[in-house]
Amino acid sequence: xxxxxxxxxxxxxxxxxxxxxxxxxxxxxxxxxxxxxxxxxxxxxxxxxxxxxxxxxxxxxxxxxxxxxxxxxxxxxxxxxxxxxxxxxxxxxxxxxxxxxxxxxxxxxxxxxxxxxxxxxxxxxxxxxxxxxxxxxxxxxxxxxxxxxxxxxxxxxxxxxxxxxxxxxxxxxxxxxxxxxxxxxxxxxxxxxxxxxxxxxxxxxx
Amino acid sequence: xxxxxxxxxxxxxxxxxxxxxxxxxxxxxxxxxxxxxxxxxxxxxxxxxxxxxxxxxxxxxxxxxxxxxxxxxxxxxxxxxxxxxxxxxxxxxxxxxxxxxxxxxxxxxxxxxxxxxxxxxxxxxxxxxxxxxxxxxxxxxxxxxxxxxxxxxxxxxxxxxxxxxxxxxxxxxxxxxxxxxxxxxxxxxxxxxxxxxxxxxxxxxx
Numbered sequence: 001x002x003x004x005x006x007x008x009x010x011x012x013x014x015x016x017x018x019x020x021x022x023x024x025x026x027x028x029x030x031x032x033x034x035x036x037x038x039x040x041x042x043x044x045x046x047x048x049x050x051x052x053x054x055x056x057x058x059x060x061x062x063x064x065x066x067x068x069x070x071x072x073x074x075x076x077x078x079x080x081x082x083x084x085x086x087x088x089x090x091x092x093x094x095x096x097x098x099x100x101x102x103x104x105x106x107x108x109x110x111x112x113x114x115x116x117x118x119x120x121x122x123x124x125x126x127x128x129x130x131x132x133x134x135x136x137x138x139x140x141x142x143x144x145x146x147x148x149x150x151x152x153x154x155x156x157x158x159x160x161x162x163x164x165x166x167x168x169x170x171x172x173x174x175x176x177x178x179x180x181x182x183x184x185x186x187x188x189x190x191x192x193x194x195x196x197x198x199x200x201x202x203x204x205x206x
Numbered sequence: 207x208x209x210x211x212x213x214x215x216x217x218x219x220x221x222x223x224x225x226x227x228x229x230x231x232x233x234x235x236x237x238x239x240x241x242x243x244x245x246x247x248x249x250x251x252x253x254x255x256x257x258x259x260x261x262x263x264x265x266x267x268x269x270x271x272x273x274x275x276x277x278x279x280x281x282x283x284x285x286x287x288x289x290x291x292x293x294x295x296x297x298x299x300x301x302x303x304x305x306x307x308x309x310x311x312x313x314x315x316x317x318x319x320x321x322x323x324x325x326x327x328x329x330x331x332x333x334x335x336x337x338x339x340x341x342x343x344x345x346x347x348x349x350x351x352x353x354x355x356x357x358x359x360x361x362x363x364x365x366x367x368x369x370x371x372x373x374x375x376x377x378x379x380x381x382x383x384x385x386x387x388x389x390x391x392x393x394x395x396x397x398x399x400x401x402x403x404x405x406x407x408x409x410x411x412x
Binding site: 182 | 214218220221222229282284285286287288291293296312341342343344345346347348351359361363366
């Protein structure tokens with residue numbers, strides 16, 4: 001026989017659990033909304049007042065599955081995250097241009113944010129970093145499907161980040177702030193990419 | 207024993223090829239043709255699908271791992287790039303440890319990467335000998351990364367135009383039956399070569 005006191009206690013605990021679940025769900029939705037709203041407010045290109053600097057872009061080529069370093073001059077903000085975003089924006093602008101060697105629609109607006117964080121909790125400010133690249137779902141939806149093309153996009157992003165921000169040793173990808181299984185049906189987006197992997201990409205040798 | 211994994215299928219059409227055919231249909235047709243060629247040459251073949259069925263990526267790796275195969279080929283097709291793209295897992299090679307009976311599911315391929323690179327080398331050599339253009343690379347494909355066998359992802363793209371003629375239409379589109387037959391014959395020849403190599407290695411081992 002369950003006592004009246006235990007029944008009331010159970011009901012109260014159940015009500016509290018449901019209320020906490022609802023609050024957590026609400027907070028999660030709000031956090032996601034904030035992340036998505038940030039894409040609209042964040043600048044899609046570096047402010048023109050910033051001085052032009054040289055950036056190295058690893059530009060993919062579908063014809064021979066290779067990547068070629070290309071130095072470009074562009075205005076770059078001082079904040080490392082915004083800087084990374086501006087550089088990747090230029091890279092994706094090249095891919096969206098007519099007669100691109102690695103055609104991918106979308107351009108600079110395809111990079112929502114780039115977050116930089118230390119790879120170890122106790123690491124110094126000069127230690128290795130992980131870059132979390134938040135891509136837009138429109139970019140993923142319009143990306144050509146294929147092992148080669150998807151791999152080249154991811155590796156050229158990793159290589160470009162590492163070339164300009166040498167402390168970036170690992171890269172993870174999100175799409176609209178969420179994890180996604182593959183970019184366009186092939187390349188794994190759930191794993192952590194090592195920036196050094198991009199250095200090994202050659203046309204003819206594995 | 208060879209495992210042929212016709213990528214995609216059912217709800218997952220894969221890439222859309224230029225003639226409107228989905229990638230899943232191309233890979234299934236190639237798998238069926240290759241199975242016949244290998245069967246005629248006395249090789250045992252297991253396929254991950256024989257019809258337009260949805261097969262989970264984990265299930266594909268399960269089939270390959272239960273087969274204890276000499277080679278696992280994941281078949282893909284794309285309109286991007288030219289020729290045959292051969293991809294080996296980008297996982298770091300990990301030598302098999304004595305006494306370890308279980309492998310981490312998502313990185314099972316790491317113990318086989320060295321053999322997979324060797325398999326890609328044999329495929330590259332035979333495909334080139336057959337007059338096909340080949341590019342080699344490393345990638346992260348969830349199904350291949352979970353396979354505990356020498357595994358290569360093969361992506362068939364349109365045959366390249368004549369050398370020195372950039373921008374020219376491909377010498378053979380994906381839907382060219384003669385091109386498909388050449389690719390399948392070359393892959394079958396490569397598997398025979400791989401089996402012979404494996405036999406020679408076993409014979410030389412004490």
